[in-house]
Amino acid sequence: MSALADRLAALTPELRGRLVAGQRLADIAWFRVGGPAEVLFSPSDEGDLSYFLERAPQDVPIYPIGLGSNLLVRDGGMPGVVIRLGKTFAGIAVEGDARLRVGAAAADKRVAIAALEAGIGGFAFYHGIPGSIGGALRMNAGAHGTETSDRVVEVYGVDRSGARRTFSNADMGYAYRSSKAPQDVIFTGALLQGYPETEDAIRAEMDAVAEHRETKQPIKSRTGGSTFKNPPGHSAWKLIDAAGCRGFRVGGAQVSEMHCNFLINVGGATGADIESLGEEVRRRVKEHSGVELEWEIKRIGVAA
Ligand SMILES: Cc1cc2nc3c(=O)[nH]c(=O)nc-3n(C[C@H](O)[C@H](O)[C@H](O)COP(=O)(O)OP(=O)(O)OC[C@H]3O[C@@H](n4cnc5c(N)ncnc54)[C@H](O)[C@@H]3O)c2cc1C
Incomplete structure (x- = not known):
């Protein structure tokens, strides 16, 4: 256990959920990059979550994650506690x-x-x-x-x-x-x-949704979904394409050839590769069209 996990365990003797020190977040987040959570807490139910939050010292950062499909975890990992809700x-x-x-x-x-x-x-x-x-x-x-x-x-x-x-x-x-x-x-x-x-x-609508995804988005890739929000009156992907960024790479990170607003880990990317690629895309779009793209993906944690 880490010092933080030990400290939290001592403060919460009746905790029923699991505290895990150094949990790899790259195993959870869709991009498959990033450092570990200092501590991962999985509460056993809502009462357990409430008990933990009441006792966790205020100076300990707490961050909830879901299935990690909208997260870019930086390579130095997440200080503090990441909370992930389980089956209950x-x-x-x-x-x-x-x-x-x-x-x-x-x-x-x-x-x-x-x-x-x-x-x-x-x-x-x-x-x-x-x-x-x-x-x-x-x-x-x-x-x-x-x-x-x-x-x-x-x-x-x-x-x-x-x-x-x-x-x-x-x-x-x-x-x-x-x-x-x-x-x-x-x-x-x-x-x-x-x-x-x-x-x-309903089934017809669901089939149309599935068909759209399979043909228009790199859903089988290691990605975080739409990288940038659509600026008012614009499509982010069109701005990125017009700025010549389709297929552009930094290390193991690439702007998807299939959908320009998706960044993908084509193999061996670090969190820094993906973030640098995103920032370079923002810079080129700003230079080309004057529009400032805003990250939709949540970038969390600290640099290595
Ligand atoms: C291939 C692909 C396609 C996608 N298509 C779409 C799309 O069409 N439309 C769209 O909107 N998004 C899309 N996304 C993005 C993503 O799936 C959504 O944003 C989704 O809602 C994120 O849910 P998550 O559980 O993975 O959250 P995470 O990525 O784990 O977290 C996202 C944010 O939610 C917060 N959060 C998670 N759980 C909780 C909780 N219990 N309490 C409080 N905060 C919480 C986190 O703190 C974080 O800020 C796509 C992603 C991928 C990889």
């Missing part, structure tokens, strides 16, 4: 009035399938997003004209003091790929609203 937070329950109560660790794809089986429309877009509901709630994940904010009734979570919190859709302060909900809150689940729909119609 992955439940999906169908409620009346075309609603789903979902845990934050449920994969978006599983939510789409549960909605299909229940004849609930409005969730087919999740079929193509490789994250978890926790990540979707934070990022306002969306595709094909629907965003998470279109479905949220209420979101549940635990804040840094260990208090349970509930947020309405308005409280979440949703905008394009972002939420203004307090950064210290770890979402544990949400109540989502769909609408009655036939199984055939």
Whole structure:
């Protein structure tokens, strides 16, 4: 155990979840790069999460991660505690009035399938997003004209003091790929609203989503999805293409030939390669079109 893991274990004698020192984040994050988490905590349930947050000293940084599909972990790793919710937070329950109560660790794809089986429309877009509901709630994940904010009734979570919190859709302060909900809150689940729909119609929508992904995005690559947000009135990929960046490489990182707004680890990339490539793309786009691209991918941790 590391000094921090020992210190936390001593402060939380009744903890039921797992504290792991030096967990490799490259095994979790989609890019397959980056250093370790100083400590990874997997709570056994919401009470355990609350107990831990209440007792963890305020000077210890805490950062939640989901399935790591929107993360670029830097090579020096994450100081402090990374929290990852496990199976006990992955439940999906169908409620009346075309609603789903979902845990934050449920994969978006599983939510789409549960909605299909229940004849609930409005969730087919999740079929193509490789994250978890926790990540979707934070990022306002969306595709094909629907965003998470279109479905949220209420979101549940635990804040840094260990208090349970509930947020309405308005409280979440949703905008394009972002939420203004307090950064210290770890979402544990949400109540989502769909609408009655036939199984055939939902299945057709899901097939269209899958077809789009397979033909237009490098979904089998080590990537973090869309790298930059679309600036108002522009498509990030068009700006990147026009600046001549398609296929451009730094070390083992490359701008995807298939979709210019995706960076990929073509083998042996470091976190620094991917970040430098992204920064060089931003510089060239700014020089070519005058538009400043904003990272959508969350870059976390410290440089090596
Ligand atoms: C091939 C590919 C295609 C993609 N396509 C899309 C797309 O079409 N649309 C789209 O919106 N995104 C897309 N993405 C990006 C990504 O899948 C989404 O942003 C997704 O919502 C991230 O979820 P995650 O569980 O992987 O979160 P992570 O990547 O692990 O984390 C993302 C952010 O969410 C926060 N977070 C995670 N869990 C919690 C929690 N429980 N409580 C509080 N905060 C939390 C993290 O702190 C971090 O800030 C794509 C990614 C890939 C690799």
